[in-house]
Amino acid sequence: MRKLVLRVGLTVILACLLALATVPYWVSAVGIPSELKVFPGMELSLDLQPPLRIWDQAGLEVTGFFNTENLGTSVYRVNLFGWLPLTEVVVDVVPLVRVVPGGQSIGVLLSADGLMIGQLGPVSDVDGVERFPARDAGIQPGDILMSIEGNPLHRPEEVSQLVNSLAQEKKTLEVQVRRNNRVLTLTVQPVKTQQANIFGQSSLTYLLGIFLEDPAAGVGTMSFYDPDTGRFGALGHTITDSRGRPLTIASGSIVEASIDSIRYGTKGSPGEKVGFFHGDQDVLGTIDSNTGFGIFGQLQGAIPAGAVREPIPVAFAYQVRLGPAEIYTVLQGDRVERFAVEIIKVVSQTRPGEKGMIIEVTDERLLRETGGIIQGMSGSPIVQNGMLVGAITHVFVNNPTKGYGSFAEWMVYEAGLGQHLEIPAKQSSSREGFFLHIEKEFKEPMFIKVECSEVGENTWSQEHLFWGSSGQMCMP
Secondary structure, X not given: OHHHHHHHHHHHHHHHHHHHHOHHHHHHHHOOOOEEEEOOOOOOOOOOOOOEEXXXXXXXXXXXXXXXXXXXXXXXXXXXXXXXXXXXXXXXXXXXXXXXXXXXXXXXXXXXXXXXXXXXXXXXXXXXXXXXXXXXXOOOOOOEXXXXXXXXXXXXXXXXHHHXXXXXXXXXXXXXXXXXXXXXXXXXXXXXXXXXXXXXXXXXXXXXXXXXXXXXXXXXXXXXXXXXXXXXXXOOOOOEOOOOOEOOEEEEEXXXXXXXXXEOOEXXXXXXXXXXXXXXXXXXXXXXXXXXXXXXXXXOOOOOOXXXXXXXXXXXXXXXXXXXXXEEEEOOEOOEEEEEEEEEEEOOOOOOOOOOEEEEEOOHHHHHHHOOOOEOOOOOEEEEXXXXXXXXXXXXXXXXXXXXXXXXXXXXXXXXXXXXXXXXXXEOOOOXXXXXXXXXXXXOXXXXXXXXXXXXXXXXXXOOOOOEOOOOOOOO
């Protein structure tokens, strides 16, 4: 009898241990989410069949819809057979967020915190002797030139002005550079040299032997804005320097832009929008945040009309479905138009993450005029079932009809909307690129001067900003 009781007891214990060991399988197989966000009054239920049962915090079984009447967080327990705990489901009832979807083309003007030193070079002095003032001072390519004699730097022309003004009285100049998150103070001796202008006239000037990169400027797309608070989001990517490092933005602005023409995209050769903007006189807003989901800031002026004039709800990530959707973007001038796309893959995300969905362009006119997703479309809003669900981010270089999108939910949080938090003004640690990624393989970004050709080293173009990896990716 004792042996029988012992066997039964061991069998029960083993069964319990087996059940506990298979908890992750049950949770994964049934697809039980760990967290759900809903709007007040929204109907929400989990379609779980016996032996799975749900209990609320008061110990009452939930047989229908969750209670979503009041703002706040509730924790529900999912049990197996009514007694074996499997997992918890957190239900957050949050305010309904409405924004106006964008699609407008915008120019982005940045004043970075310091200037990127792209290369070092020799300087011939007045006697014809070749010197390397920056190299001899310990300056390296990739350093961020922060200041000269305590004067902060934001534009390349400021360096020449300061050096030529100060070097007439001081033999050496104290400069500050940032290298790998460390600020170094170095001493450099400018070299006096003879320089000729475009008219052939010679003059004496002082040089440091450095080649600087101009702070980024380019054309992108507005994703959304909140007419009540004036907060906006655009681009969908971190703005980086030529070495793929996120720029620390001292100040920046968005301005009105107009699209002049379209360069058609084909397999292996992405297309692009050819546009222009007028500069500081048409400022629409200021940039205060550069994150992995784009740039965010505060509007200052009136936004040109888009495809939708009234705010629409922002969808939660889990509400995005496979099927038809629309994107809003500009192909000519400043007129925002709607184009049909298909959401063909949705990535399950309960925390902010990039590349949340894959879309495919199905609109015949868009395919005919652009070939699919092209440079300059980054940030174009994706709308499904009357809700803003995301924004275009990447495009596949070998198939420009397809590309990635990020969830709008994460973007509005970055803008400081939909949460009881202060407006963020953080800089991103993401290594994503600028305006539009064109993706074949996921590699580290770099700027290249040629469009998408194979290149051996990083180069820089002030006229157009491209992004790529071994010639396989590029961006406007």
